[in-house]
Amino acid sequence: MKIASFNINGVKARLPRLLEWLEGCKADVVCLQELKSLDENFPRLEFEDRGWHLELHGQKGFNGVALLSRAPLHDVRRGLPGMEDDPQARYIEGRHDGVLVASIYLPNGNPAPGPKYDYKLDFMEHLRCHAAGLIASEQPVVLAGDYNVIPENSDCYDPRAWEGDALFLPQTRAAYNRIVHQGWTDAIRLHHPGTDCFTFWDYQRGSWEKDHGIRIDHCLLSPAAADRLSDAGIDRMERGREKASDHVPVWIVLS
């Protein structure tokens, strides 16, 4: 089973690029982030005509997450437990062929400190609590998405350039590690232990041309999923195409 995650930065702006990538990706489940679309304005037919089942959790203008799947999903949940009334649409999960898959758009959190950073840490604490329950269930779980967290120095081109940024603050990395250390496997890290692991390049300052990227899109696997991990990758080439998102897709394969 192949599961992919892609922050598309606007479904309407990305539609041709996204459909092309989906065609070649051959994924069974796709986690999308930053739809920037109300559910009623989402171009459903473009996907349904190609055989995708859709579960949307959108909002106007910003944020928004979705799951695309080859078969209908079960037990779909929108919003993290304890944050169901959050107007920001950042979490959706569903079960596909016995594997629980979540699409996560974790808050950016800048500027830090401030209310946006407080919200980021609050979201991470709610995610940590939910993740603990998922680990305890002993089922295969894949928590995929844009975490807006740079886990280690080697996950950015220049650690000094990111000092003080909400994606890289020690407190942010500590909150991320509190989740990972429950027993999750960072599958992309496992398959890209050195360089060439970036998943995001800013539109500004020629970041792509200079390879000034960061690794912030992650797939965390529960032990039951990690036992089945056979491959993982980053579709880096997507960043160099016309009308590209500032993120590229990441994916894992379970046997």
Add this chain to the structure above:
DNA sequence: ATGGTCGGCTTCCGA
């Protein structure tokens, strides 16, 4: 040298 660029029911905000 404090720039630059995307997307969105846009004239600023979020990233």
